[in-house]
Amino acid sequence: MTARAEPLSHHERPTLDTLISRFRSEGTAVEVNFRRLMPSATPSRGAHAIHPYPAKLLVNIPQFFLAALAPDSGSKLLDPFCGSGTVLYEAALAGLRPFGSDSNPLARLVTRAKLTPIDRELVSEELALIMQRYPLLEPDIPDVVNREYWFSDRISQTLGKLRAAILQCVSLHHRPLFDTSFSATVKRVSYADPRLSVPVRINPARSARYGAKGEEVLRRLKRLESVDVAGVFWSIVNQNSRRSRQVRESCAGSSVTIFDDARSLKLPDAAIDIAITSPPYVGAQKYIRASSLSLGWLGFTPECKLRPHERMSIGREHLGRDETWQSDGIGIPVADALLDEIAVRNVLRARIAQRYLLEMRDALAELARVMRPGAQLVLVVGPNLVAGLEFPTPAFLEQLAWRAGFATQLHLIDSIDSRGLMTKRNRTAGVIQQESVFLLTRDPINV
Numbered sequence: 001m002t003a004r005a006e007p008l009s010h011h012e013r014p015t016l017d018t019l020i021s022r023f024r025s026e027g028t029a030v031e032v033n034f035r036r037l038m039p040s041a042t043p044s045r046g047a048h049a050i051h052p053y054p055a056k057l058l059v060n061i062p063q064f065f066l067a068a069l070a071p072d073s074g075s076k077l078l079d080p081f082c083g084s085g086t087v088l089y090e091a092a093l094a095g096l097r098p099f100g101s102d103s104n105p106l107a108r109l110v111t112r113a114k115l116t117p118i119d120r121e122l123v124s125e126e127l128a129l130i131m132q133r134y135p136l137l138e139p140d141i142p143d144v145v146n147r148e149y150w151f152s153d154r155i156s157q158t159l160g161k162l163r164a165a166i167l168q169c170v171s172l173h174h175r176p177l178f179d180t181s182f183s184a185t186v187k188r189v190s191y192a193d194p195r196l197s198v199p200v201r202i203n204p205a206r207s208a209r210y211g212a213k214g215e216e217v218l219r220r221l222k223r224l225e226s227v228d229v230a231g232v233f234w235s236i237v238n239q240n241s242r243r244s245r246q247v248r249e250s251c252a253g254s255s256v257t258i259f260d261d262a263r264s265l266k267l268p269d270a271a272i273d274i275a276i277t278s279p280p281y282v283g284a285q286k287y288i289r290a291s292s293l294s295l296g297w298l299g300f301t302p303e304c305k306l307r308p309h310e311r312m313s314i315g316r317e318h319l320g321r322d323e324t325w326q327s328d329g330i331g332i333p334v335a336d337a338l339l340d341e342i343a344v345r346n347v348l349r350a351r352i353a354q355r356y357l358l359e360m361r362d363a364l365a366e367l368a369r370v371m372r373p374g375a376q377l378v379l380v381v382g383p384n385l386v387a388g389l390e391f392p393t394p395a396f397l398e399q400l401a402w403r404a405g406f407a408t409q410l411h412l413i414d415s416i417d418s419r420g421l422m423t424k425r426n427r428t429a430g431v432i433q434q435e436s437v438f439l440l441t442r443d444p445i446n447v
């Protein structure tokens with residue numbers, strides 16, 4: 001792994017060129033704090049709060065690079081792991097044409113909601129119609145994994161009626177906004193502990209374990225007995241409609257193209273001018289499990305099956321029988337040696353980590369294919385633990401990127417957690433305390 005240079009002092013706010021010169025002269029990663037590098041940017045952008053999607057990227061990172069690299073207006077920007085659309089929204093505000101992909105249908109929905117300019121008056125009318133009609137409708141309750149465990153019957157009935165009313169009263173154009181708000185409502189009225197991204201049922205018998213938050217969590221459980229589900233939905237739609245105002249004002253007319261798999265983008269060769277992305281971690285964030293209640297209520301899990309979604313998800317925690325250990329390895333000696341060491345401790349963890357690197361290798365090759373020679377890629381990724389061993393994902397992905405045809409221009413380390421909702425993970429996955437931010441160039445020589 002790359003060694004680190006002395007951290008910058010608190011008052012320094014270097015430009016990208018200064019950081020690149022420092023990286024070149026010292027040959028080691030430069031430690032920065034993106035909240036200080038790009039301090040003013042965050043507060044006004046309410047659109048990023050429309051949904052609690054897990055592991056969102058710190059918005060200051062794309063803002064810093066978009067300002068520093070200043071791509072021409074109309075340039076095509078790609079985020080192949082777009083999640084809730086943090087990068088794509090910022091790109092649209094900067095006058096770029098956003099392209100993305102994500103294997104999680106909830107991510108694609110939230111991104112669409114963020115980037116679709118809305119007619120606020122029409123949204124109000126549609127919302128009023130929903131509120132008027134929903135009590136009279138038959139509940140439309142789709143397959144939701146363990147629904148009775150997560151929702152009381154009264155709450156399920158109301159959610160089902162609201163869903164029926166959304167299907168009946170909302171124009172296609174506004175569906176992403178209403179569905180995203182419905183998904184945020186689902187999370188709010190479930191028995192899932194709101195502090196965790198993966199659903200874990202609040203257990204009153206264990207309230208002492210919740211520490212200082214114990215009282216608050218128990219109060220929430222009490223409130224759920226009489227919560228006004230439609231009222232929660234009404235206020236989330238209104239809030240999100242206000243948050244979307246900026247989209248309407250700043251990127252009216254911009255439309256977003258979203259694919260579902262970073263490994264097969266339906267784009268021609270060399271079509272993309274710039275890419276900014278934060279790929280998934282190996283076994284660290286369970287995007288599909290974290291989204292399971294919403295996916296169910298939105299109708300994405302017929303027969304309660306999450307596996308088809310999980311199978312497409314890089315860094316997943318479960319593997320199919322056919323996804324076996326590849327004895328010829330990744331082709332990066334240090335990675336293959338580490339995988340062998342992990343296999344001695346835990347064969348399944350080693351298989352999961354190897355599969356992750358193989359799939360990231362494919363995703364980086366696809367990214368190289370669609371980027372034009374000389375185009376720049378910002379790659380944000382942190383290390384984690386696999387079976388108790390440090391897994392230097394940044395160093396491995398950097399090497400895979402080289403092999404795909406990229407060259408490193410800059411390596412930064414942000415010591416502050418750059419992903420809002422990332423806190424503790426399970427013991428085998430470990431905790432991410434720092435992230436690497438690479439600036440890479442699509443090497444014209446390797447095209």
Ligand SMILES: C[S@@+](CC[C@H](N)C(=O)[O-])C[C@H]1O[C@@H](n2cnc3c(N)ncnc32)[C@H](O)[C@@H]1O
Nearest residue numbers: 056057081083084086102103104261262313314
């Ligand atoms: C770290 S998150 C990105 C978060 C995003 N930057 C944001 O701010 O919301 C990584 C994303 O990669 C997605 N992902 C996993 N496998 C994928 C695949 N094969 N193709 C595209 N996206 C994938 C996950 O669903 C997840 O949303």
